[in-house]
Amino acid sequence: MKFVLPKGRLFKPSVELLRKAGVELSLPEGRSLVSADGRVSIARAFDVPVYVEHGIDVGIAGSDVVEERGSDVFVPLELPFGKCRLSVAVPAEKPVEPEDMDGYRVATKFPNITRNYFSRLGVEVETIKLHGNVELAVRTGIADAIVDIVETGNTLRANGLVEIAKVMNVSALLLVNRIAQKVRFEEINGLVMAIRRVIDGA
Amino acid sequence: MKRSISDYLRLAEIGNRLRDAFELWGYCEIVFPAIEEYSDEIRKGTKFAHGNGFYLINPDVTSRIIKNFSDGRTRLYYISEVLDGGVRGKWEAGVEFIGGRDVSMHVEILLVAITALESLGIEEFYIDVGSLEVWKEATRGIEPFRDEIMRALQRRNFGIIESLPISPGRKHRLWELFNFRGKRSGLEKLDAIIEAVEDERVFLDFGTVRPLPYYTDVIFEIYSPKLGKPIGGGGEYEVKGKKAIGFALDMNALLKLYKGRKREGKRLSGDSVKEVYSKARELVKMGIPVEVDV
Numbered sequence: 001m002k003f004v005l006p007k008g009r010l011f012k013p014s015v016e017l018l019r020k021a022g023v024e025l026s027l028p029e030g031r032s033l034v035s036a037d038g039r040v041s042i043a044r045a046f047d048v049p050v051y052v053e054h055g056i057d058v059g060i061a062g063s064d065v066v067e068e069r070g071s072d073v074f075v076p077l078e079l080p081f082g083k084c085r086l087s088v089a090v091p092a093e094k095p096v097e098p099e100d101m102d103g104y105r106v107a108t109k110f111p112n113i114t115r116n117y118f119s120r121l122g123v124e125v126e127t128i129k130l131h132g133n134v135e136l137a138v139r140t141g142i143a144d145a146i147v148d149i150v151e152t153g154n155t156l157r158a159n160g161l162v163e164i165a166k167v168m169n170v171s172a173l174l175l176v177n178r179i180a181q182k183v184r185f186e187e188i189n190g191l192v193m194a195i196r197r198v199i200d201g202a
Numbered sequence: 203m204k205r206s207i208s209d210y211l212r213l214a215e216i217g218n219r220l221r222d223a224f225e226l227w228g229y230c231e232i233v234f235p236a237i238e239e240y241s242d243e244i245r246k247g248t249k250f251a252h253g254n255g256f257y258l259i260n261p262d263v264t265s266r267i268i269k270n271f272s273d274g275r276t277r278l279y280y281i282s283e284v285l286d287g288g289v290r291g292k293w294e295a296g297v298e299f300i301g302g303r304d305v306s307m308h309v310e311i312l313l314v315a316i317t318a319l320e321s322l323g324i325e326e327f328y329i330d331v332g333s334l335e336v337w338k339e340a341t342r343g344i345e346p347f348r349d350e351i352m353r354a355l356q357r358r359n360f361g362i363i364e365s366l367p368i369s370p371g372r373k374h375r376l377w378e379l380f381n382f383r384g385k386r387s388g389l390e391k392l393d394a395i396i397e398a399v400e401d402e403r404v405f406l407d408f409g410t411v412r413p414l415p416y417y418t419d420v421i422f423e424i425y426s427p428k429l430g431k432p433i434g435g436g437g438e439y440e441v442k443g444k445k446a447i448g449f450a451l452d453m454n455a456l457l458k459l460y461k462g463r464k465r466e467g468k469r470l471s472g473d474s475v476k477e478v479y480s481k482a483r484e485l486v487k488m489g490i491p492v493e494v495d496v
Contacts, residue, residue, distance in 0.1 A: 053430070053431070054430050054431065055429070055430025055431075056430070072431075074357060074358035074359075075357040075358070075359050076357070076358050076359050076360070076361075077359065077361060078359075078361060176358065177430050178425075178430075178431070178432065179425045179426075179427070179429065179430050179431065179432065180430070181358060181409075182328065182330060182383075182407070182425060183328075183425075183427045185383060189381065
């Protein structure tokens with residue numbers, strides 16, 4: 001079974017969880033992105049669902065990126081870490097309801113989720129795709145609002161923003177390639193059950 | 203990935219081999235114009251406006267057949283590029299059998315798929331057969347949760363089902379179906395299909411769900427352990443009160459698996475153009491491929 005794990009804040013809890021579930025992982029060393037035995041790859045969190053969709057057997061990624069990428073993968077389990085939310089935030093001095101945001105320009109790392117969210121509300125917004133620190137877009141005046149990950153709200157407050165609506169709850173997810181689920185049926189089911197026992201026991 | 207002329211030649215070669223296989227089973231090729239008037243009933247394709255009307259470029263072929271079908275019993279196939287709503291397309295080879303009977307039409311269409319892949323030299327593949335009726339039956343009496351259960355199936359996430367307020371017995375039954383993969387299910391129609399197809403690569407797998415709006419019962423997915431994505435899939439549907447079943451193969455996936463075994467032509471050469479071509483003409487008339495070098 002081949003694994004792809006996300007760089008960044010989900011990396012450590014992902015490795016811990018898999019080890020507790022009895023998966024022996026040798027991790028890539030130094031600057032290599034693939035372990036010596038070729039079983040474990042490390043990718044940008046945003047790209048993990050893409051690798052799983054296109055052939056790596058198992059991966060771990062946030063529900064935000066899975067939704068944004070719209071990847072055709074199986075998601076057998078929600079994992080007990082990476083919990084946060086994706087929210088709409090606007091300048092604190094100009095609070096507004098999402099329903100009243102027609103014509104707003106929204107900066108985000110998640111343009112697809114953002115467009116779907118506002119179109120469900122019947123509100124037309126323009127999205128600007130950025131790769132990080134999206135609060136800056138409002139402070140510099142190139143956007144009227146942002147859709148971004150909120151954990152504690154400290155970053156928002158420090159940048160004069162206020163959260164006005166939650167778009168979705170975010171959690172780490174276990175991803176399984178659709179074909180791997182069939183070809184390695186017993187092995188994958190065994191892994192899912194082992195991880196479930198770890199989660200239920202935690 | 204960017205394709206070269208040789209990829210396109212191979213794509214056409216795959217198309218021609220599939221044509222031969224489909225024709226051997228008595229299926230006729232259907233061609234549609236690139237552009238079709240926009241309709242809710244037609245899936246995929248790229249939408250555009252012209253004059254006062256809306257149109258689709260290269261939409262999904264099955265939904266075009268369903269919309270335009272009038273009557274009769276028919277066996278059709280197509281080889282077509284289907285656009286995804288933008289500027290990219292996917293080459294598909296598909297087969298439809300309309301007006302067939304239970305079990306026999308299922309068996310036939312699975313055998314068409316198997317022999318078509320074999321004609322390309324692709325032997326390492328599996329076909330998983332699932333059933334929407336099985337899930338309809340298993341969720342009788344808990345209809346309000348059906349959508350959630352289908353969502354759980356599509357994501358293969360049993361946690362969604364576990365969180366539903368339904369009895370433990372019911373959950374257990376759903377869990378069994380969720381993980382069922384084998385040759386015999388105890389369900390007459392499905393077991394009869396698998397038995398008649400008699401191929402070690404074909405399984406019943408109730409976790410197989412292809413969420414296309416027109417499927418009514420039996421669905422199947424074709425895949426190879428060499429590729430991370432399905433090669434194709436199909437299912438049973440109804441058109442104007444008639445039972446039908448069809449499948450589509452993703453030709454980009456086939457391109458990755460096809461090793462190409464072009465039939466060698468008989469080499470002909472000589473000093474006289476007239477003589478060499480006259481000989482070539484005779485061979486071609488007899489169905490023997492030639493390669494002329496004069």
